Amino acid sequence: MIIPTMKSSTPVYISGYGGYVPKLRLPTSDIAKLWKGSGSGPNEAKSVANIDEDTTTMAVESARNALSMSGLCDIGAIFVGTESKPYAVKPTSTIVAQALGVHKTLAADFEFACKAGTEAMQVITGLVGSGMISSGIALGVDTAQGRPGDNLEYTAGSAAAAFVLTNNSKRSIAKIEASTSYVTDTSDFWRRQTESFPRHLSRFTGEPAYFHHVESSVKQLLSEINLKPSDFKYAVFHQPNPKFPIQVAKRLGFTTEQIQPGLLNPIIGNPYSASSPLGLVSTFDVAKPGDRILLASFGSGAGSDSFSLLVEDGIMDKGPNYIPLTDIINDNKEIDYATYTKLRGILK
Amino acid sequence: MSVSYWRLRDRYYRIIGSICDSCTYESFPKFNTCPKCKSHDISDKEMPNTGKIISYTLSYESMPGFEHELPMSIGLIKLDNGVNIVSQLVDSEVEDIKINATVKAVFRKINADGNSGQIYYGYKFKVINA
Numbered sequence: 444m445i446i447p448t449m450k451s452s453t454p455v456y457i458s459g460y461g462g463y464v465p466k467l468r469l470p471t472s473d474i475a476k477l478w479k480g481s482g483s484g485p486n487e488a489k490s491v492a493n494i495d496e497d498t499t500t501m502a503v504e505s506a507r508n509a510l511s512m513s514g515l516c517d518i519g520a521i522f523v524g525t526e527s528k529p530y531a532v533k534p535t536s537t538i539v540a541q542a543l544g545v546h547k548t549l550a551a552d553f554e555f556a557c558k559a560g561t562e563a564m565q566v567i568t569g570l571v572g573s574g575m576i577s578s579g580i581a582l583g584v585d586t587a588q589g590r591p592g593d594n595l596e597y598t599a600g601s602a603a604a605a606f607v608l609t610n611n612s613k614r615s616i617a618k619i620e621a622s623t624s625y626v627t628d629t630s631d632f633w634r635r636q637t638e639s640f641p642r643h644l645s646r647f648t649g650e651p652a653y654f655h656h657v658e659s660s661v662k663q664l665l666s667e668i669n670l671k672p673s674d675f676k677y678a679v680f681h682q683p684n685p686k687f688p689i690q691v692a693k694r695l696g697f698t699t700e701q702i703q704p705g706l707l708n709p710i711i712g713n714p715y716s717a718s719s720p721l722g723l724v725s726t727f728d729v730a731k732p733g734d735r736i737l738l739a740s741f742g743s744g745a746g747s748d749s750f751s752l753l754v755e756d757g758i759m760d761k762g763p764n765y766i767p768l769t770d771i772i773n774d775n776k777e778i779d780y781a782t783y784t785k786l787r788g789i790l791k
Numbered sequence: 792m793s794v795s796y797w798r799l800r801d802r803y804y805r806i807i808g809s810i811c812d813s814c815t816y817e818s819f820p821k822f823n824t825c826p827k828c829k830s831h832d833i834s835d836k837e838m839p840n841t842g843k844i845i846s847y848t849l850s851y852e853s854m855p856g857f858e859h860e861l862p863m864s865i866g867l868i869k870l871d872n873g874v875n876i877v878s879q880l881v882d883s884e885v886e887d888i889k890i891n892a893t894v895k896a897v898f899r900k901i902n903a904d905g906n907s908g909q910i911y912y913g914y915k916f917k918v919i920n921a
Contacts, residue, residue: 466882493881493882494859494860494900495860495881495899495900495901495915496899496900497900497910499900499910499912500897500898500899500900500912503898503912504897504898507898529910530910538804538912541800541801541804542804542805542898542912544801544805544837776884785859
């Protein structure tokens with residue numbers, strides 16, 4: 444089996460990044476109290492978008508942070524990866540563009556379950572690397588859905604992450620060394636048109652879906668660029684629950700210490716398309732020049748994108764307005780299940 | 792979305808006001824004639840996204856379409872350039888909403904035309920330093 448590793452013909456850099464996590468947290472013990480009587484979910488709590496927040500508002504917040512850090516204004520593409528578009532037909536990306544004051548740009552919404560954000564990063568890497576555009580913004584963002592009482596309800600969270608990719612090396616936070624993508628037709632999780640909540644095949648989501656695809660894309664990446672897990676300071680894996688990223692890291696030869704800075708599921712749950720991108724934001728917050736970071740997403744249906752990123756000097760100057768993700772996450776307020784159903788319009 | 796809201800979307804999305812090219816007087820919302828020097832040489836100007844609360848109220852009476860957001864905090868804010876603006880205050884505890892508290896603009900949903908109509912987005916503010 445050959446999976447081509449993608450390398451741009453000219454270097455592509457990340458010059459700005461931004462994360463956004465809504466303020467509200469629903470403890471999973473509150474979900475368990477209603478549906479099971481006691482206990483809790485695999486994660487402590489999940490982030491919940493407020494009544495006036497959706498994928499578009501969170502995308503704008505994270506994109507503004509990323510753009511501010513990069514200092515760039517020549518944006519040639521805005522791609523929003525999400526599976527929770529407020530409009531089934533009408534792009535989120537054009538609203539983001541209008542809010543950023545950017546108009547001479549490509550704009551599109553991408554969908555691939557939880558990996559749409561990294562897919563947007565790969566496409567912009569190609570556009571920048573080929574010289575068609577000089578810079579672009581890739582976003583992963585979701586107000587994740589989980590049917591009331593379903594296992595997904597414990598983890599489905601809300602968040603956004605944005606990255607400015609550019610050919611300008613002056614403010615480079617990280618260089619994109621290479622990436623791979625691996626896909627198969629695997630029905631582990633889906634949502635049909637007009638349905639409000641996704642369905643899944645329970646334990647089928649593990650071995651044939653998450654582990655097979657993540658391991659395939661990461662192994663191919665490491666093989667093609669001739670690196671081993673110990674060459675990376677950090678690794679970020681998609682986080683459908685707290686357990687899977689730890690297990691897949693161990694299987695691939697990474698340590699728990701390598702994934703710790705980006706492991707956010709225990710405190711905010713799984714914000715789907717924003718899951719691994721937000722883990723990268725959290726990892727960038729602690730990274731130093733010279734650190735190499737592995738990023739591996741997973742999207743049901745199914746596929747995985749893996750990246751090798753080399754952190755550069757720009758990481759030391761995040762700009763005067765930057766707020767670390769930890770501060771954003773720590774500024775939170777607990778809500779109960781009844782409030783959650785009201786805010787998210789779940790009771791119909 | 793109403794046509795009038797669509798025409799003014801930069802006002803709501805980016806807090807675009809005006810600056811007088813003759814005397815540099817700034818204002819929000821936009822003006823066509825400078826209220827200070829009467830000049831018609833006016834340009835668009837993005838207002839600063841931070842300021843301080845100079846007055847506020849907590850409303851328990853809903854406007855139509857905002858029933859789910861009660862109680863609603865509304866602030867009169869002096870932006871960093873001295874321009875005053877009225878805005879809903881969100882993600883802020885009632886005890887933190889006080890005069891001189893520092894606030895920052897956030898991008899939020901304002902309202903929607905029911906479940907099938909268009910969604911109105913715009914600015915609100917949140918307290919970042921009480």
